[in-house]
Amino acid sequence: MSAVRSNRALGKFAVIGVPYVWLLIFFLLPFLIIVKISVSEMGAVSVNDLITYKDGVLSLSPRLGNYATVVRDELYFDTYLSSLKYAAVTTVLCLVIGYPFAYFMARARATVQPALLMLVMLPFWTSFLLRVYAWKGLLTEHGWLFDLITASGLDRPLAAANLIPAPGQLMNTPFSLVLGMTYMYLPFMILPLYSNLSKMDLRLLEAASDLGATAWVAFWKITVPLSKAGIIAGSMLVFIPCVGEYVVPELLGGPQTQMIGRTLWDEFFSNNDWPIASTVAVVMILLIIVPLALFNKYQAEATEARS
Amino acid sequence: MTAGAFLQIRDVVKDFGGHRAVNNVSLDIQKGEIFALLGSSGCGKTTLLRMLGGFETPTSGSILLDGRDLAGLPPYERPLNMMFQSYALFPHLSVWENIAFGLKRDKLPAAQVAERVDAMLKLVQLGKFAQRKPHQLSGGQQQRVALARSLAKKPQLLLLDEPLGALDKKLREETQIELVNIIEEVGVTCVMVTHDQEEAMTMASRIAVMSEGRLLQVGPPGEIYETPATRFVADFIGNVNLMDGRLTVDEPDHAQVGCADCTHHVGHGITGTEGMPVTVALRPEKIRIGREAIAAPGDAPPQFNRVRGTIKDMSYFGSYTVYHLQLASGQILKVSTSNAERHREHPLTWGEEAWASWSPTSPVVLTQ
DSSP states (O other): OHHHHHHHHHHHHHHHHHHHHHHIIIIIHHHHHHHHHHTSOTTOOOSTTTEEEETTEEEEOOOTHHHHHHHHOHHHHHHHHHHHHHHHHHHHHHHHHHHHHHHHHHHSOTTTHHHHHHHHHGGGGSOHHHHHHHHHHHHSTTOHHHHHHHHHTTHHHHHHTTSSSSTTOOTTSHHHHHHHHHHHHHHHHHHHHHHHHTTSOTHHHHHHHHTTOOHHHHIIIIIHHHTHHHHHHHHHHHHHHHHTOOHHHHHHOOTTOOOHHHHHHIIIIISOOHHHHHHHHHHHHHHHHHHHHHHHHHHHHHHHHHO | OOTTOSEEEEEEEEEETTEEEEEEEEEEEOTTOEEEEEOOTTSSHHHHHHHHHTSSOOSEEEEEETTEEOTTOOGGGSSEEEEBTTBOOOTTSOHHHHHHHHHHHTTOOHHHHHHHHHHHHHHTTOGGGTTSOGGGSOHHHHHHHHHHHHHTTOOSEEEEESTTTTSOHHHHHHHHHHHHHHHHHHTOEEEEEESOHHHHHHHOSEEEEEETTEEEEEEOHHHHHHSOSSHHHHHHSSOOEEEEEEEEEEOSSOEEEEESSOEEEESSOOSSOTTOEEEEEEOGGGOEEESSOOOOSSSSOTTSSEEEEEEEEEEEOSSEEEEEEEOTTSOEEEEEEEOOSSOOSSOOOTTOEEEEEOOTTSOEEEOO
């Protein structure tokens, strides 16, 4: 009996423990190494000069100079700001495009819903990199989309809005960057919204209609508030990876669109300044942890409210 | 049909694909009535109610409320409100905001909204719970919020879809009376849908029994129970013994029906021809049971309206007991006796032979 119980406890521990051990070894440990490097100076590779144990007193002597550099240097500050800005713009665009998409998907006939869902997932079957390159082909001079936009004169308002430096130049601009990121992250917005909206009790809309609400009012007063959890989940799934996005800014962005992911790469691999690069990475994680913590808090409250 | 009924349903048909959900229904409902549409699931009662609410469009026919044709009016423009099955309360809004939702849509000034919501909360005795969210309330409290929400706009017609279906039995019985009291206090005309005959009988002033999209019988509860028009209605409402037989005598003041186990003597004439197949419906509580071959009560000749059988089964329900008497033909006759006394000497028991008898006023002869 007790053997069975201890076996079961062991099994339970293994099931829960494996992912924890995985995260411990492949996330927490490397992260601690990064933190360690960020509080070191160039050339210092040993832990010994950070932690000293002398006369029974354990003393830490982190070098916070890198943090001071990152916080004070306007270049880093602007890059963080621009990362947050492009991530926010991408999130809003994904929400604006994804919400109606998810809404009509959730309200489509049950028989066509799996097919629609498949269409959203289908791009994942090809390589991420390949799809970014495809955009490059569409947007460079005499690319298919380039011709369409320039021929229709759409590039002029884009230039007026300062999204492209001049008409006739689409690649390596804020426009191409946001377009690429919105395209890449749209499914991450649609899927949680769809799963939320498809679970909604449609009788609530009938009740709203019965009480005098037009479809428009019912949408804003009932559907949107009830899909708040989906909106937040989708926004987090888009915003967080967008802040640190590297591939899209590298391939579709330009000099105007410096983002922190690229800075990180440059510091690590061009400048080989690992302490500064590690500091940039740690600050980026802090930037992302704040919205994530808010999200978790909201979710905990929502769960509490439901029980 | 009277011309000026408050709610007039005229030849309403509803087809879903190839399926006819509501088949040529016509009904007149008077102002102030509590009217119940009663039937098993899929009989078309909910579809009919949803057509009144504007959630479904009739394939043909018309619906008039207070003389005004409702065709083409969307739900949000109809002067009626509905209390939905399992309530459909807005989960993200408080009790107060749920009740205020409809009033705010009318663009009433805030003070008037507040006054009306508070009056509604008082009516359903939920003042203390105004700031709670629906999931923080019990089933009975949610039901009262739903009622308050549907009454807040002073609708001309209140629609109730299975109003008590989500409550447990004990609470349902209490709530039935409370609900009727509130509806009568407000004085609103009410159409309810239910599959629960007890609910329909206790709450409604008139009942329409529906089956396969058609109205089978419309009348007050007592009339539907005591004089069912068809075999289906007799069987659907309450417990009944149905015995097939042939009409043997049909005089103006009495009729006789010969069945396999006995001959029924009925104290009134039947509009039929002698020899035609009929069904006799006999309610279990209208039969007496005993060890002796007692003559049937009333003025029936002694050899009629009685039958002998063996007690195959007994179901004790507390206030009454139902005996299952197996007759010579094998048919089971259900007889219920009220347990007025706490202890009975030599009660009837399993396997005993017993006689059942009934008066000429008890059987109902059904020709369809």
